[in-house]
Amino acid sequence: MNMRAPDSNLPLMEPVLSSRNRSGIEIPPSVDSSAVHADRIGSPGQYPFTRGIFPDGYQGRLWTIRQYSGFGTAEESNERYKFLLDQGQTGLSVALDLPTQCGYDPTHPMARPEIGKVGVSLSNLSEAEILFKDLDLASISTSFTINGTAAIIYAMYLAVADKQGVPRAKLTGTIQNDILKEYVARGTWIFPVRPSMRLIADSILYSNEVTPRFNPISIAGAHVRDAGATAAEEMAYTLANGLAYVDELRSRGGDVEKFAKRLSFFFYVHMDFFEEIAKFRAGRRLWARFMKERYGVQDAKAQHLRFGVVCGGSSLVAPQPYNNVVRVAVETMAAVFGGAQSIFTCALDEAFQIPTEFSAELAVRTQQMIAYESGIARTVDPLGGSYFLEEHTDRMEEMILKVMREIDSYGGMEKAIEDGWIQMRLAERGLERKLDTDAGLNVIVGQNHFSKADEEIKIGELFTLDPTIAQRALEKYQRTLDTRNAAEVQRTLASLSQAAANDGENVMPYLVDCCHAYATVEEMVNTLKQQWGEFKEPVNL
Amino acid sequence: MNHSTKKYPLTGRRILIGKPGLDGHDIGAKIIALTLRDAGAEVIYTGLRRSAKQIAQVAVDEGVDAVGLSILSGSHKELVSDVLNELRERHSEDIKVFVGGTIPPEDHSHLHSLGVTAIFTADMPLQSVVNRLSKDLE
Numbered sequence: 001m002n003m004r005a006p007d008s009n010l011p012l013m014e015p016v017l018s019s020r021n022r023s024g025i026e027i028p029p030s031v032d033s034s035a036v037h038a039d040r041i042g043s044p045g046q047y048p049f050t051r052g053i054f055p056d057g058y059q060g061r062l063w064t065i066r067q068y069s070g071f072g073t074a075e076e077s078n079e080r081y082k083f084l085l086d087q088g089q090t091g092l093s094v095a096l097d098l099p100t101q102c103g104y105d106p107t108h109p110m111a112r113p114e115i116g117k118v119g120v121s122l123s124n125l126s127e128a129e130i131l132f133k134d135l136d137l138a139s140i141s142t143s144f145t146i147n148g149t150a151a152i153i154y155a156m157y158l159a160v161a162d163k164q165g166v167p168r169a170k171l172t173g174t175i176q177n178d179i180l181k182e183y184v185a186r187g188t189w190i191f192p193v194r195p196s197m198r199l200i201a202d203s204i205l206y207s208n209e210v211t212p213r214f215n216p217i218s219i220a221g222a223h224v225r226d227a228g229a230t231a232a233e234e235m236a237y238t239l240a241n242g243l244a245y246v247d248e249l250r251s252r253g254g255d256v257e258k259f260a261k262r263l264s265f266f267f268y269v270h271m272d273f274f275e276e277i278a279k280f281r282a283g284r285r286l287w288a289r290f291m292k293e294r295y296g297v298q299d300a301k302a303q304h305l306r307f308g309v310v311c312g313g314s315s316l317v318a319p320q321p322y323n324n325v326v327r328v329a330v331e332t333m334a335a336v337f338g339g340a341q342s343i344f345t346c347a348l349d350e351a352f353q354i355p356t357e358f359s360a361e362l363a364v365r366t367q368q369m370i371a372y373e374s375g376i377a378r379t380v381d382p383l384g385g386s387y388f389l390e391e392h393t394d395r396m397e398e399m400i401l402k403v404m405r406e407i408d409s410y411g412g413m414e415k416a417i418e419d420g421w422i423q424m425r426l427a428e429r430g431l432e433r434k435l436d437t438d439a440g441l442n443v444i445v446g447q448n449h450f451s452k453a454d455e456e457i458k459i460g461e462l463f464t465l466d467p468t469i470a471q472r473a474l475e476k477y478q479r480t481l482d483t484r485n486a487a488e489v490q491r492t493l494a495s496l497s498q499a500a501a502n503d504g505e506n507v508m509p510y511l512v513d514c515c516h517a518y519a520t521v522e523e524m525v526n527t528l529k530q531q532w533g534e535f536k537e538p539v540n541l
Numbered sequence: 542m543n544h545s546t547k548k549y550p551l552t553g554r555r556i557l558i559g560k561p562g563l564d565g566h567d568i569g570a571k572i573i574a575l576t577l578r579d580a581g582a583e584v585i586y587t588g589l590r591r592s593a594k595q596i597a598q599v600a601v602d603e604g605v606d607a608v609g610l611s612i613l614s615g616s617h618k619e620l621v622s623d624v625l626n627e628l629r630e631r632h633s634e635d636i637k638v639f640v641g642g643t644i645p646p647e648d649h650s651h652l653h654s655l656g657v658t659a660i661f662t663a664d665m666p667l668q669s670v671v672n673r674l675s676k677d678l679e
Contacts, residue, residue, distance in 0.1 A: 098563035098614055102590070110592060113619035114563050187565020187589045227568040317664055351663075352645050353615070427571035434572055438666035447664050457646055465615070539588040 012440035023232035035391035057380025064342035070095035070120035074130035095119030103525030142173035150177035155511035174215040185227035195532035206508035228430025236403035260302035280338030282397035308342035320446030420538030484518040549581030550675035570611035597627030
């Protein structure tokens with residue numbers, strides 16, 4: 001065993017089983033029945049939903065098995081989707097490239113090096129038509145990880161459905177559409193906070209009418225966690241963002257009883273098994289209580305915290321990469337014990353590159369083994385009533401509330417983001433976590449403990465991108481510009497511009513018209529930027 | 542000289558931390574910025590979505606000793622080469638360039654051949670980063 005961090009002058013602490021979890025909660029060596037408050041636990045499917053939102057759990061409906069995927073051009077991604085569906089994946093999760101996420105067409109100078117790298121390039125409707133070719137949108141649930149341009153990509157999805165003759169009301173799926181966490185953690189913001197909040201409210205209110213089975217937002221803690229937050233902070237920031245959206249929608253005249261049913265959430269799951277399970281249970285209980293007590297929501301469906309989970313990308317490490325298979329299995333089990341509605345598993349090579357077909361398949365198989373072989377999915381919340389888990393859920397709940405009160409006393413999420421306060425807190429927390437890892441206090445097997453001296457990182461074949469993708473994307477892009485009706489593009493963009501200038505108007509129908517006319521993402525974004533301006537990032541370092 | 546014995550081994554050094562391209566994950570860049578500052582350096586952070594031109598220009602204007610580039614999107618080959626070219630165009634090839642982020646092992650030698658001083662991966666202890674930089678900047 002190597003007791004020194006490689007290439008460091010710092011001696012590593014001996015690996016110890018810490019009595020404190022990362023959220024800062026002291027864990028007693030044992031807990032007895034006196035710690036359990038039966039009234040807080042309730043039954044599955046009953047308020048406050050600590051034990052899950054459905055009385056029959058996964059027996060009623062298994063979680064949706066998804067893999068986050070997309071790369072290169074629409075043709076390559078379409079092929080990968082068909083492969084994953086053939087392997088038993090039950091929903092699509094579309095990864096978009098950074099130009100599409102940030103509102104740049106492939107021709108923009110900032111876009112060039114990034115075309116098709118971390119996701120598929122989707123600059124206009126003609127690409128979306130290829131991406132979903134021969135896929136039945138009425139039966140496949142499609143989730144898009146998209147935020148700054150979420151309303152545009154949602155409009156494009158509606159336009160594809162129209163083209164395929166699929167009724168909009170039949171569409172199921174999710175757009176992430178959570179801009180508040182982009183400002184703090186993932187950086188694909190475009191517009192300032194205020195107009196961004198309007199755009200999100202527009203898309204949610206429109207979706208409630210037009211695509212009643214679609215989730216127009218997935219309020220996401222995952223990226224905040226990646227950026228340094230603890231499990232409790234992840235849940236706290238996410239619930240705080242969720243409340244900010246609810247307030248925004250209410251101020252726009254939205255009926256909370258109605259729109260709250262379509263709010264969905266998205267979290268990370270890391271390696272601290274019970275901390276994660278308790279986080280999900282406490283979060284579910286808190287959200288139900290906020291909905292009922294703060295907003296007077298009566299319908300149980302509008303009190304539900306429905307969430308998807310992804311295994312913690314930042315919990316995967318490059319040294320001894322095959323260990324990541326085990327990490328993914330443990331994390332997936334925590335998500336299942338926590339009652340997730342959909343799960344993406346990470347692939348073992350994600351600390352290096354986007355997954356190969358081999359590792360993506362292994363990640364899907366991991367979920368299937370847990371679903372069908374392990375038996376843990378048979379009973380809803382099988383650990384419910386455990387002295388330790390129930391006590392830990394209470395402690396996580398207190399910790400989450402403490403962080404939410406700090407945000408409130410700062411002046412709320414919008415202000416905390418505009419001032420860069422949350423960003424600074426996350427950076428400091430991330431530094432703390434890294435220093436603890438370097439010192440060996442966070443044990444990461446194969447990285448800072450139990451590694452062999454001078455070990456070389458060995459991994460099989462990694463995914464390689466076809467070097468011609470950028471060129472092909474540019475050629476297709478040019479072809480679309482040459483063949484579309486330019487006057488129709490100008491007309492629809494001008495209408496969009498007018499709608500954007502008028503706060504009382506919902507921009508969604510105008511975006512759908514633009515998409516139908518083959519207007520590009522950058523053209524739509526620039527039209528909105530002219531009305532709304534751009535976000536100025538506070539750099540407080 | 543043993544760098545670990547010096548408490549602020551980067552005192553007197555000016556370092557620019559840049560996020561070229563569109564990748565918005567900047568926790569790593571911020572952690573490095575805070576670490577280098579704690580080690581005595583004056584650190585400037587560009588914020589997100591900077592072009593190679595902008596980064597090179599700020600580096601020259603601020604008279605930095607080194608530029609750290611953080612890239613997780615897989616565009617490191619293009620972006621690093623662009624920044625190095627922009628620095629050369631400004632006759633500032635003496636500014637050391639180091640790179641962090643998601644850089645697959647097989648790309649390391651290519652980046653070194655372009656002129657990159659050091660590559661720091663996420664599993665590397667921060668103290669090693671400080672030690673390595675203070676040595677390279679001597």
